[in-house]
Amino acid sequence: MTFLxxxxxxxxxxxxxxxxxxxxxxxxxxxxxxxGPSGCGKSTLLRMIAGLEDVSEGxxxxxxxxxxxxxxxxxxxxxxxxxxxxxxxxxxFENMAFGLRMAKRPEAEIKAQVAEAARILQLEHLLDRxxxxxxxxxxxxxxxxxxIVRHPKLFLFDEPLSNLDAELRSQMRVxxxxxxxxxxxxxxYVTHDxxxxxxxxxxxxxxxxxxxxxxxxxxxxxxxxxxxxxAGFIGSPKMNFINAKVSSASGTGLRLDHPAFxxxxxxxxxxxxxxxxxxxxxxVGMRPEHLTVGAANPVLSLTLDFAESxxxxxxxxxxxxxxxxxxxxxxxPELKPxxxxxxxxxxxxxYLFNAAGLAL
Amino acid sequence: xRGKILHAIGLAAIVVFTLFPFVWMVMASFKTQxxxxxSPPVWLFTPTLQNYVDIFADTKVSGxxxxxxxxxxLSTLLSVILGTPAAFALARYDFRGxxxxxxxxxxxxxxxxxxxxxxxxxxxMYANLLDTHIVLILIYLTFNIPxxxxxxxxxxKSIPPDLEQAARLDGADQxxxxxxxxxxxxxxxxxxxxxFSFIFSWNELLxxxxxxxxxxxxxxxxxxxxxxxxxxxxxxxMATGTVIVLPVTIFALIVSRHMVxxxxxxxxx
Numbered sequence: 001m002t003f004l005x006x007x008x009x010x011x012x013x014x015x016x017x018x019x020x021x022x023x024x025x026x027x028x029x030x031x032x033x034x035x036g037p038s039g040c041g042k043s044t045l046l047r048m049i050a051g052l053e054d055v056s057e058g059x060x061x062x063x064x065x066x067x068x069x070x071x072x073x074x075x076x077x078x079x080x081x082x083x084x085x086x087x088x089x090x091x092x093f094e095n096m097a098f099g100l101r102m103a104k105r106p107e108a109e110i111k112a113q114v115a116e117a118a119r120i121l122q123l124e125h126l127l128d129r130x131x132x133x134x135x136x137x138x139x140x141x142x143x144x145x146x147x148i149v150r151h152p153k154l155f156l157f158d159e160p161l162s163n164l165d166a167e168l169r170s171q172m173r174v175x176x177x178x179x180x181x182x183x184x185x186x187x188x189y190v191t192h193d194x195x196x197x198x199x200x201x202x203x204x205x206x207x208x209x210x211x212x213x214x215x216x217x218x219x220x221x222x223x224x225x226x227x228x229x230x231a232g233f234i235g236s237p238k239m240n241f242i243n244a245k246v247s248s249a250s251g252t253g254l255r256l257d258h259p260a261f262x263x264x265x266x267x268x269x270x271x272x273x274x275x276x277x278x279x280x281x282x283x284v285g286m287r288p289e290h291l292t293v294g295a296a297n298p299v300l301s302l303t304l305d306f307a308e309s310x311x312x313x314x315x316x317x318x319x320x321x322x323x324x325x326x327x328x329x330x331x332x333p334e335l336k337p338x339x340x341x342x343x344x345x346x347x348x349x350x351y352l353f354n355a356a357g358l359a360l
Numbered sequence: 361x362r363g364k365i366l367h368a369i370g371l372a373a374i375v376v377f378t379l380f381p382f383v384w385m386v387m388a389s390f391k392t393q394x395x396x397x398x399s400p401p402v403w404l405f406t407p408t409l410q411n412y413v414d415i416f417a418d419t420k421v422s423g424x425x426x427x428x429x430x431x432x433x434l435s436t437l438l439s440v441i442l443g444t445p446a447a448f449a450l451a452r453y454d455f456r457g458x459x460x461x462x463x464x465x466x467x468x469x470x471x472x473x474x475x476x477x478x479x480x481x482x483x484x485m486y487a488n489l490l491d492t493h494i495v496l497i498l499i500y501l502t503f504n505i506p507x508x509x510x511x512x513x514x515x516x517k518s519i520p521p522d523l524e525q526a527a528r529l530d531g532a533d534q535x536x537x538x539x540x541x542x543x544x545x546x547x548x549x550x551x552x553x554x555x556f557s558f559i560f561s562w563n564e565l566l567x568x569x570x571x572x573x574x575x576x577x578x579x580x581x582x583x584x585x586x587x588x589x590x591x592x593x594x595x596x597x598m599a600t601g602t603v604i605v606l607p608v609t610i611f612a613l614i615v616s617r618h619m620v621x622x623x624x625x626x627x628x629x
Contacts, residue, residue, distance in 0.1 A: 050525075050529060051528075051529075052525050052528065052529070072525075072528045072529050073528065073529065073530070073531035073532075077529065078529060079525075079526070079529050081522045081525070081526060083520060083522045085520065085522035085523050085525070085526040087523060087526075087527075087540075087541065088523075088545065089544045089545055098527070098530050098532075098540075099529075099530035099531055102530050102531035102532050102536070103531055146526075146530075150530075
C-alpha cells in the first residue's frame with residue numbers, strides 16, 4: 001500500500017529549476033534512500049517532504065492525505081538533520097521532550113516517552129547533559145531520540161552520518177537499520193554515500209540534477225543499472241567503462257573493437273547485444289570486483305600502472321590507450337608496474353550501454 | 361615566556377590608563393577642597409565624607425538619581441522589548457524594503473544629537489511633554505532601539521537556521537520559536553545591547569539638559585549644575601560622579617554573567 005507519494009514534484013528558485021519533476025511512491029514501513037552527487041537536489045526533495053521548502057509544482061501525499069501545502073508540524077514527520085540541530089540551551093531530556101511539550105501532552109506521558117526513547121538509544125545516563133557535553137555519536141543519538149519520541153508517521157534523515165568518523169559511521173548505520181526493523185516505520189534517508197544507500201535501503205532513488213535516474217532495490221541497481229550514471233555511482237570502486245566500436249553483429253552475437261580488449265576485439269553474446277548495430281559506439285561496463293587476474297581466456301590485455309594492497313585484497317590500476325581500468329582481486333598477486341595484465345570476466349557480468357549512456 | 365611578560369605589562373598599562381580617571385574621581389570625592397587643589401597632588405590624606413553628606417543633604421541629587429533610574433530602566437526595557445522582535449525579523453525573514461529598513465535603523469545613530477536638539481525641543485513643547493519622564497524615555501528609545509536591533513540581529517543571525525526548522529517540525533509556532541530558541545540563545549547579545557542602552561540613557565546629558573527643568577532633572581544634569589560662575593566645588597562634583605557611576609557598574613556586573621560566549625556551541629556538528 002502506498003504510504004508516501006510524490007507526484008511530479010518540482011522546485012524552482014526564481015528561474016533556476018532544482019527539482020525537475022520527481023514522481024515516486026513508497027510503501028508503509030519501507031526504507032527509501034535518496035542518493036546522488038552533491039547538488040542533485042536530494043536534500044531539497046527531503047525538505048519538501050518535511051514541509052521546510054515550498055513545493056513549486058506537483059502533489060505530495062502522506063498516508064493518503066494531500067499535504068502539499070500543509071504546515072510541517074501537521075504532517076507528522078520528524079527529521080534528523082545533518083547538523084543534528086539540537087537545542088544547545090536545553091539538556092538531553094528537554095531536547096527530546098520539546099516536541100511533546102509543543103503538542104501539550106501530559107507530563108507523565110512526556111516522561112514515559114522520553115524514557116522509552118532513551119532506553120532504546122542507550123541515553124539514560126546522559127539525560128541531564130547539555131549537547132555541548134556530548135560526543136558526536138551521542139549527539140547523533142539524541143537527534144534520533146528527538147525524532148522517535150513523537151511516533152511520527154514518517155522519519156526523514158538528511159545525511160545524518162556525514163559528520164561522524166568512519167568507525168562511528170558504520171556503527172550508527174547498523175543502529176539505524178536496527179531501529180528501522182524494531183519500529184517498522186517508513187523512513188526516507190538522504191545520502192551521497194552509496195555504501196550507506198546499499199546497506200540501509202529497501203529501495204534506492206538515484207537522483208542527478210533534479211531528475212530521477214533510476215529507482216530500485218540495491219541489488220537491482222547493482223545488477224541492472226539503467227544507465228552509465230547509475231552504473232558508475234553504485235558500486236565501489238566504480239565501474240570501468242570502455243567505449244568500443246561494433247565491427248560485426250549477427251543475431252545476438254556482437255564483435256566490439258578496442259585496443260584494450262585482448263586481441264583488440266571482444267565477442268559478446270547476450271540478448272542485450274542484439275540491440276546494437278554495426279558501426280555503433282557501445283560503452284562496455286565491467287565492475288572491478290568481477291575482473292579476474294590471470295584468466296585462461298582473458299578479455300582485457302593491459303599494462304599495470306601500479307597496485308595498492310588493501311591487506312586482504314589488491315586494487316590494480318591499469319591502462320590501455322588512455323582508458324584507465326581498475327581491477328579488484330583477492331590476495332596479493334606478484335605483479336610490478338609495466339607487467340602485462342590479462343583480465344578475465346564472466347560474460348554475464350559485462351554491461352552494455354548505447355551512445356546516450358542507456359543500458360542496452 | 362617573554363611574550364607572556366610583555367603581554368602582562370601591556371595589559372597592566374591599559375588597566376592603569378583606563379582606571380586612573382575613575383580612581384582619581386573616587387579619591388577626590390573623599391578629599392577636602394584644599395587637598396584636591398594641592399600641587400603636587402596629595403596621595404595620603406584624611407578621608408572625609410563631607411562631600412557625600414553635602415550632596416545627599418540636598419534632595420536634588422537623590423531625586424536626580426531616582427529620575428535617572430526611572431528613565432534609563434524604562435527606556436532600556438522598552439528598547440529590548442521592541443528591538444528583539446525587529447531583530448528576529450531582520451535576521452530570519454526576507455521582505456520587501458528590508459535593506460532600507462536596516463539602513464534606517466543604522467542611520468538613526470549617525471545623526472549628531474545636537475542637530476535634532478532644537479526640533480525635538482519644539483516638538484516636546486507643542487506636545488506638552490517638556491520636563492516629563494516620558495519625553496526622555498521616548499528620545500532615548502530612538503537611540504537605543506537601533507543599538508538593540510544592530511547587536512541582536514547579528515547575534516540572531518549566528519543561530520543555526522536548522523534549530524528553527526527542527527523546532528518547526530516539533531510543532532513550534534513563530535512566537536514560540538522566538539521565545540524558546542532565539543531569546544535564550546541570543547541572551548549574550550541582548551545583554552550587551554541592554555548594557556549599552558542603559559549606560560547611554562544613564563549618561564546622556566544634552567537632551568536631558570534641553571528637555572528638563574526642575575522636576576525630572578537626571579543625575580548628569582545635576583552634577584553639572586554644581587558648576588557656577590564663582591566656584592567649582594570639585595569634591596561635590598566628584599562625589600556626585602561616583603554616585604552616578606555606581607549603579608551602572610553594578611548593573612554591568614550583574615548582566616555580564618550572561619555575556620558568556622559560546623552559548624550556541626554544541627548545537628551543530
